Amino acid sequence: MYAKQYEITLPVDHDMSTIRARVAAAGPILDDHAGLGLKAYLIRERGVGGSPVNQYAPFYLWNDVGAMAEFVVGGGGFQNVIRDFGRPVVHHWTGVARESGPARDSAPRWATRRLTDVPTGSGTDGLGTAEAVRREIDALRELARHDGVHTAALAVDPGRWSLVRFVLWRDAPGEPDGAAERYEVLHLSAPHLDDLPEGRAW
Numbered sequence: 001m002y003a004k005q006y007e008i009t010l011p012v013d014h015d016m017s018t019i020r021a022r023v024a025a026a027g028p029i030l031d032d033h034a035g036l037g038l039k040a041y042l043i044r045e046r047g048v049g050g051s052p053v054n055q056y057a058p059f060y061l062w063n064d065v066g067a068m069a070e071f072v073v074g075g076g077g078f079q080n081v082i083r084d085f086g087r088p089v090v091h092h093w094t095g096v097a098r099e100s101g102p103a104r105d106s107a108p109r110w111a112t113r114r115l116t117d118v119p120t121g122s123g124t125d126g127l128g129t130a131e132a133v134r135r136e137i138d139a140l141r142e143l144a145r146h147d148g149v150h151t152a153a154l155a156v157d158p159g160r161w162s163l164v165r166f167v168l169w170r171d172a173p174g175e176p177d178g179a180a181e182r183y184e185v186l187h188l189s190a191p192h193l194d195d196l197p198e199g200r201a202w
Helices: 017-030 065-073 079-085 128-143
Strands: 002-006 008-010 036-044 054-056 059-062 090-100 110-117 149-157 162-169 181-189
Touching: 002 065, 002 149, 002 162, 017 036, 017 181, 059 065, 090 128, 090 162, 128 149, 128 162
Parallel strands: none
Antiparallel strands: 002 059, 002 090, 008 054, 036 054, 036 059, 036 181, 090 149, 110 162, 110 181, 149 162
16 A cells, blocks of 8 residues: 655635536546555645645555556546646645444545654664554554544655545544644546555564
């Protein structure tokens, strides 16, 4: 599993209905895309839910790195983002764990993204990183039991030694205020969500 997200921050006076219209028109195109576990079409609106910005920030989970590469640099779709917004930085993480929640059969309306650093730990055996990640996997599993969770995923960027916890919610997010960025989900394409590994990736 591979996670990917780009964030397009828009002017403070941007009419976000244009993004809503864009997603309504183009979102379903990826509903049967090969190699794609899910794409959540996410937005944040300035002043809504505490957001300081207007932002379009889709989040992806891929189960095929070749399909992801073709989408980003092979003319498989990302060229439309570059054409309309310029070429954004694309954040990417290696999958660690995924959990299905009780609300899996419902359409998610909200998402949260929590970024944390991976501590090295204080031991001399070099296992502090593994222990820290194990605790996050356990926390993800526990969070995924929440009635409102559709899907929860954990992934790592070993270049920056940071973790991303991404959760789709049926209703209001269950994360504590201030613990994670909150997004509205405009559309969910999930053609191969069932093909992503369930639980820990190893």
